[in-house]
Amino acid sequence: MSLPYFKNFGWDVHVVTVNPVNSDLVKDELLYESIPDEIHVYQVNAFSKKWTAQIGLGSIALRSLWFYLRFINNLLAKQKFDLIYFSTTQFPICALGPYWKRRFHIPYIIDFQDPWHTDYYKHKPKSERPPKYWFSYRLNKFLEPIALKKVSGLIAVNQEYIDELVTRYPELADIPSSIIQFSTSQYDFEIAQKHQAAFTSFFKKNKKIKIVYVGAVGSIMKESIVKILKAFKSFIDNNSSFHENIELYFLGTSYSPNGKGVPSVAPLAQRLGIEKYVIEVTDRLTYYNAIQHVKNSDALLMAGSDDPNYIGSKIYNYLYTQKKIFSLLHSQSPANLILIKYKNVTLQNLEDNQAEIDDSFSRFIYSIANKLPEDYQYIFEALQMTKLQCSLFEKVISGI
Incomplete structure (x- = not known):
């Protein structure tokens, strides 16, 4: 989202990414429309998953690591660059940072949009762990300190991420860092509007109220999804006028390639007897x-x-639309500090008892038709977030 705005702050950007033919994930060709013409985009190859899968290797980061190393070595040898910025959750690529810094004397920044090495799944049942957890946990534990040993600056969406890293690597307390939230770009909404006729709509063609969740679910979301569905069931049981007038949509719930996803919400709805909604x-x-x-x-x-x-990250696009939002997050989630500022959000904590959630959800549904105050202000514009990024860039390069 920052790409259209870097030039506003005097930065010429070169992007190196993996050729999309090497990924089996959903591809969105329209993303190219959001990239200004002046941005230099290069694509590197990756070892074919057709072959690496035979040894259990599917990670796009690991399959492309050698190609990144070779291509960027050539790029840095031919042109002068001031900074390397890793903005990806494919963290193994970041382990190349120390090598490039040592060889080409270029500082690098890592942007932590998610944690890299984490113990979150360590005490979870095996059934709730990601595929190949044993390998990825140990790989992350090995690579993270390599990447962070010589890092020049840090960006994170959450102060807790920085604090945890400083606890593990105390020397990071002395380098520039910044907490920069996700954001929303008006260009993205304009692109979506421009191409709306080309999209597949998953909404049924009726005039029912459509309440939507977009994104993966999986086992880590099960508790909150169950509580929301129970709250919906309570509402339906006590409001017969809505029996033929409302639907819940859960879209894009699986990380698996399209056509191979296993439903995670529909079975829960069926157990509660609300599958028709x-x-x-x-x-x-x-x-x-x-x-x-x-x-x-x-x-x-x-x-x-x-x-x-x-x-x-979906909360930022959610808030930008000015739609009514029902949120059920952990009480300590930093997102609550954002959401609580907006009058269109009904906020409950995951730890709240079901009766409280039921009552709040009922009020949320009845509020959908109400208009928002005219002073509604969205403060997470991509331009402002890019300004913060560039401010950190300047601090890092001035310290070299």
């Missing part, structure tokens, strides 16, 4: 199709995990 689509939506569904909804759901550091 709940529509789940496991296939991932493209970014702009997700935006269009959020725009066309009547209201939105924000469900969280039991991880107190979970934020959820």
Whole structure:
């Protein structure tokens, strides 16, 4: 989202990414429309998953690591660069930072949009751990200190991420760092609007109230999803006038390739006897199709995990639409500090008892038709977040 704005602050940007043919995830060709013409974009190759899968290796970061090393070595040798900025959750790539800093004398920054090495799943049942957890846990534990030993600056969406890193690596307390939230770009909403006719709509063609959740669910969201569904059941049981007038949509709920996702919400709805109201689509939506569904909804759901550091980048696009939002997050989630500022958000904590959640959810549904105050202000514009990024960039390069 920052790419359209870097030039405003005097930065010429070169982006190196993996050729999308090497990924089996959902691709959104419209993302290219959000990249200004002056941005230099290069694509590197990756070892084919067709072959690496035979030894259990699917990670796009690991499959592309050698190609990143070779290409960027050539790029840095030919041109002068002031800074390397790692903005990805494919963290193994960041382990190349110390090598480039040593060889080319270029500082590097790592942006922690999620934790890298974490013990979050360590005490979870095996059934709730990600695939290949044993390997990825040890790989992350090995690579993180390599990348952070010589890092020049840190960005994170959450102060807790920085604090945890400083606890593990005390020397990081002496380098520049900044807490920069996710944001929303008006350009993205304009692109979605421009291409809306080309999107597949998962909404049923009726005039029912459509309340939408967009994003993966999985086991870490189960508690909040169950509580939301129970609250919905309580509302339906006590409000017969809504029996034929409301639907819940859970879209893009699986991380699996399209066509291979296993429903995680629909079975819960069936157990509660509310399956007629709940529509789940496991296939991932493209970014702009997700935006269009959020725009066309009547209201939105924000469900969280039991991880107190979970934020959820979707809240920024949610808030931008000015739709009514029902949020159920851990009481310590930093997202609550953001959401509580907005009058269109009904905020409950995951630890609240079910009766409180039921009552709050009922009030949320009845509030959907109410207009927002005219002084509604959205403060997480991408331009402002980019300004903060560039401010940190300047601090880092001035210290070299």
